[in-house]
Amino acid sequence: MRVTNHPILGPLEPAAEVTIVLDGRALPAREGEPIAAALLAHGVRRLRVSDKRREPRGIFCARGQCTDCVMTVDGQPNVRTCITPVREGMVIETGGPPPAPATSRPPGLRPINGAS
Amino acid sequence: MRRAELVVIGAGPAGLRAAIEAGEAGVEVLLVDEHERAGGQLFKQIHKFFGSQEHFAGKRGFDIGEELLARCCELGVVIRLSTVAYGIFPDKVVGLACQGHVEHVQAERLVLAAGAQEKGVAFPGWTLPGVMGPGAAQTLLHIHRVLPGRRALMVGSGNVGLIVAYQLLQPGAEVAAVVEARNNIGGYLIHAEKLTRQGVPIYLRHTVLRAEGEAGIERAIIGELDDAGEPAPGRERALDVDCLCLAVGLSPLTELAEMAGCQLAYVPELGGHVPVHDDNMETTVPGIYVAGDLAGIEEASMAMDEGRLAGVAAAESLRRLGPDEAKAHKEAIRAPLRELRLGPSANQVASGDGGEPSHGYSTR
Numbered sequence: 001m002r003v004t005n006h007p008i009l010g011p012l013e014p015a016a017e018v019t020i021v022l023d024g025r026a027l028p029a030r031e032g033e034p035i036a037a038a039l040l041a042h043g044v045r046r047l048r049v050s051d052k053r054r055e056p057r058g059i060f061c062a063r064g065q066c067t068d069c070v071m072t073v074d075g076q077p078n079v080r081t082c083i084t085p086v087r088e089g090m091v092i093e094t095g096g097p098p099p100a101p102a103t104s105r106p107p108g109l110r111p112i113n114g115a116s
Numbered sequence: 117m118r119r120a121e122l123v124v125i126g127a128g129p130a131g132l133r134a135a136i137e138a139g140e141a142g143v144e145v146l147l148v149d150e151h152e153r154a155g156g157q158l159f160k161q162i163h164k165f166f167g168s169q170e171h172f173a174g175k176r177g178f179d180i181g182e183e184l185l186a187r188c189c190e191l192g193v194v195i196r197l198s199t200v201a202y203g204i205f206p207d208k209v210v211g212l213a214c215q216g217h218v219e220h221v222q223a224e225r226l227v228l229a230a231g232a233q234e235k236g237v238a239f240p241g242w243t244l245p246g247v248m249g250p251g252a253a254q255t256l257l258h259i260h261r262v263l264p265g266r267r268a269l270m271v272g273s274g275n276v277g278l279i280v281a282y283q284l285l286q287p288g289a290e291v292a293a294v295v296e297a298r299n300n301i302g303g304y305l306i307h308a309e310k311l312t313r314q315g316v317p318i319y320l321r322h323t324v325l326r327a328e329g330e331a332g333i334e335r336a337i338i339g340e341l342d343d344a345g346e347p348a349p350g351r352e353r354a355l356d357v358d359c360l361c362l363a364v365g366l367s368p369l370t371e372l373a374e375m376a377g378c379q380l381a382y383v384p385e386l387g388g389h390v391p392v393h394d395d396n397m398e399t400t401v402p403g404i405y406v407a408g409d410l411a412g413i414e415e416a417s418m419a420m421d422e423g424r425l426a427g428v429a430a431a432e433s434l435r436r437l438g439p440d441e442a443k444a445h446k447e448a449i450r451a452p453l454r455e456l457r458l459g460p461s462a463n464q465v466a467s468g469d470g471g472e473p474s475h476g477y478s479t480r
Contacts (some may be wrong), residue, residue: 001262001263001266002261002262002263003257003261003262003263003287003288004261005287006257006258006261006286006287007286007287008162008176008286009162009258009261012261033260034260037256037260037262040256040262040264041262045245045246045331045332045358046245046331046332047245050243055243055244056244056245056330056331056332057243057245058244058245058246058248058332059245059248059252059256059264060247060248060249060252061233061234061248061249061251061252062248062249062251062252062255062256063151063251063252063255064150064151065233068243082252083152
């Protein structure tokens, strides 16, 4: 999935290799590239699961605007992986936070369309 | 509070050219951009630009970006990156945030050139990994050098859709199809022909109905539309794709203009609500100018011309250019811009009023 040779841009310039750890699995990455690009180069598209419906999410805007690609990085949740560069030994987790617990609603508010 | 003669927000093609024009007239310019690299979307544009020499015809976006940045540096334009302009306060005070630090800058003149964001289309499965904006595909392909997918579906046949579809082919991805809800191809035929020559079908009056897959998109279901624009029953087909790009237009990022009190107008041809401006690119708030996609969605070439106009007009109002000099300068920008808007690239805007557009589409 890596574009090593491009008809306009030419061959991919060599870059130092760093190792990142995705859910316990060590993966090589190009120094300085964003986490999401490094993972996609290994075929990893699902970057997180959504809090509520537990659906897969991945890269959408690739410019730090949409926050669809956030993951837990070195223990910090909600890191935008499309604009955060990889670092040696970085620990990246797909899991994300557990589903939000059901909260008690203020009196008088009812769920819309039967949603709980 | 720090002061600046001219603050330009957004270091894309429009902002860079505004900074250069003002800088050449001797204005002290502060250029800010929220990204860690200047150039906006120029550095992911690998196709050759159209237009005249002033529009860098025949050059590729990334080369144009390098040239403009080098010129800014020569002129001593101060460029602050990774800096978000989070607000415009009364009397042209700009709020800047950088890595948790906040600063206010008192600007004498302001150019807003924040650009645009991609529109989306919601359909079942559109949140699956592999469904993305064409800008994301370009960034992955050209900046990060990773294929966004092996086989893609492009939704939308405007220039962005056509160009990015071709750019997916260049490094070896397949493009299963381009679908277009309208009766006609939205972009230039020259771009469409490059795709059809490579055997990529362009389905008119078709749209995407849903995307399916487990950890990411594995197939897209497209369907033909009837005369009412509704999916025709039984006219569906499945395409095995692991990438789907939504090239369905851009909307101007007008938040800062709104916050500054600039009057907006709804102009569908320009992407929605845009700040009303005169032919100097000045908004209804004196001293605040707009340029580029924020002022209405067009091409990078037009954005650059608008940036130049805004930069010259700001320099003139700061008395760094005399009226005659400024007038000559602006006319030299406007004439080729008119040509550009009437040329093969002219969009509906130019033909909207049926006659020659007066400086394009001045909305004031």
